[in-house]
Amino acid sequence: MSTPHKVVIGLEVHVQLDTRTKLFCSCSTQFGAPPNTQTCPLCIGMPGTLPVMNRRALELGMKAALALNCEIPRFTKWDRKNYYYPDLPKGYQISQFDLPMSCDGYLPISDAKGRFEPKRVGIIRAHLEEDAGKSMHAEAAGKADSRIDLNRCGTPLLEIVSEPDMRSAEEAKAFLTELKLLLVYLGVSDCNMQEGSLRVDANINLHVDTSEGTKATPIVEVKNMNSFRAVERALAYEIVRQTEAWEETHTELGGPGGFKTTRGWDESAQVTRPQRTKEESSDYRYFPEPDLVPVTVTEDQIEQSRQSLGELPAALRTRLEATYEITPYDSDVLVNQGRALVDYYIELAEACGDGKQAANWVQQDVLRTLNERQIPVEQFPVSAAALAPLLEKVRCGKLDANRGREVLAGMVELGRGLEDVMREMGIAEVDDSALETLCRELLEANPKIVADLKAGKQKAVGGLIGQAKKQNPNVNPGKVRQLCLELVEKM
């Protein structure tokens, strides 16, 4: 989707922090419990209750903020955001307004296929707040009541607000992918979109160069996107829609009719549709939360948290590329699969001594099997230590790659070791003298091919390889080819 104008996209991401209990009470946050079985007087908003902050939520929030290169103010407090909605029984959400727990960070993004230039996307702030409950609407809308489940009410969320730094739908998707990977590596959130652990709203408009200077089109907030792909498509749709709207009406942000609007992504129709106009932020009548005392953070706590971050995806990619001499594309594929697969890869690369070969086998054969069987790498039947000798045999030509793949498939299928499986499959290594004997015999039996080869028709060697494989299916075609050419040379 292209537009002649500059695209301006900012994202607001809510992630559920991986705590066992809610932000202000000790009700469980376990997903999937029957409706209204994880509530207490506090999270259903009974008068006379007092919230107490979950220490772990604060710690996880700080880890995420530090990994996003944010400043951590030494003093932070909570505020009430007032609005009425049936899934918010208190009539206000406890959030952070003017003194958030973190601000002014960035997340670098890049594309392994080079579709956009690497860049830093600014993070305006990341703050802690509580989630609301869930409204379920009857299919036949209009008549039936809505049903309210308050299990999710009070679940800790980290709201991450980006600068409007993204210039295309692809960049927005890359930001989300990298953010999710980072948070999963940190163990801060499982970021499961199906379970609502990660939710995205996007703000998008265009900056149009005109003879009277740059004009901005009205900002649209896009909601209701249930996957990263949906975000990419909804933004691509908005870019085209706003480009057309500009050409038709020349409506400017802040000009007549140029106010910010909210649109929802309709997945089945693949379009955005207008929703009710967003209230002005002052309508939320924020004020300091009197029921919660502020939190102060020391230099030591920040340093401790920083030490606990571990190796993050970007650093891990760089290390894999430098240590094992693989391409950014390869390191990206590996790192995106999660730490467990990376550990498997590292063990394999160390054991077999060839990082590139290890990367190929992990990406093709191992990943394919994991996908087919829908299992995590921890359950892959062939350990890295068991796979390494097979790669070694393939690399030094004792087995050709296709034969090697069959052997791996056999190891996966039978759950047995390399030598065992090769014996079982009747695969024997062909030693060099046997191979030379075979090639000499073939050359003697095929004077026509030898003549062709001598005349420089290298393609003719194919006939010899075919015959060699017929006589001994274990021969390595590459070796037969090389040896035959060498022998002909000497004839």
Next chain:
Amino acid sequence: MSISREEVEKVSLLGRLLLGPGELEKMTSQMGQILDYMHLLSEVDTENVEPMAHALDLTNVLRDDTPGVSLPRDEALAAAPHRDDECFLVPAVLGDP
């Protein structure tokens, strides 16, 4: 008067309060008096005073992330004007907030 009739109308809408005949005038006048009284505070010199975030001189009241006991569902739903076996019921809500 430090608050206008329009502002009171807006605040009552945000607070989902339906003000009957005469109440709007009464509220505008009473809220104005309250605001005028609070306005006394602006006479205090706060030039070198840090804004206060909380009335208590306390920070860092935190609890461990240990699950406790939740309410039995019937008790959680007991005070609801409308309910079914599992949920609170409210007049149909259309779309997202």
